[in-house]
Amino acid sequence: MGFSEGLDEELSQVEGNRVMTKADLIDEVSRISNLTKKETELIVNTVFDNITDALVKGDKVELRGFGSFRIRHRNSRKGRNPKTGDSVSVPDKRVPFFKVGKRLRELVNT
Numbered sequence: 001m002g003f004s005e006g007l008d009e010e011l012s013q014v015e016g017n018r019v020m021t022k023a024d025l026i027d028e029v030s031r032i033s034n035l036t037k038k039e040t041e042l043i044v045n046t047v048f049d050n051i052t053d054a055l056v057k058g059d060k061v062e063l064r065g066f067g068s069f070r071i072r073h074r075n076s077r078k079g080r081n082p083k084t085g086d087s088v089s090v091p092d093k094r095v096p097f098f099k100v101g102k103r104l105r106e107l108v109n110t
Helices: 022-033 037-056 102-108
Strands: 012-014 017-019 061-063 067-074 077-080 087-090 093-100
Touching: 022 037, 037 061, 037 067, 093 102
Parallel strands: none
Antiparallel strands: 012 017, 061 067, 067 093, 077 087
């Protein structure tokens, strides 16, 4: 069984693929948990806020079986403006990165 066992999704359509939105997630958690949508929204927002705060601080967030979030550093480089062809300097930056967990990878590939 998956992470969202019994998930009865009413999902948006984007280019033929189903997309679960944050509102869909809140609705489903609320339905399964018998919490109000306001209570569920607070919980979902708290989870997302805590993941975001940890990444901003440079911490790694690990959700066993699901995956892990961390920050990767991208070095500065020379790029090219596609419109003009001019060379541009792209500064170094930090980007969020998600690595899928073993269980999720197995579930997706079955």
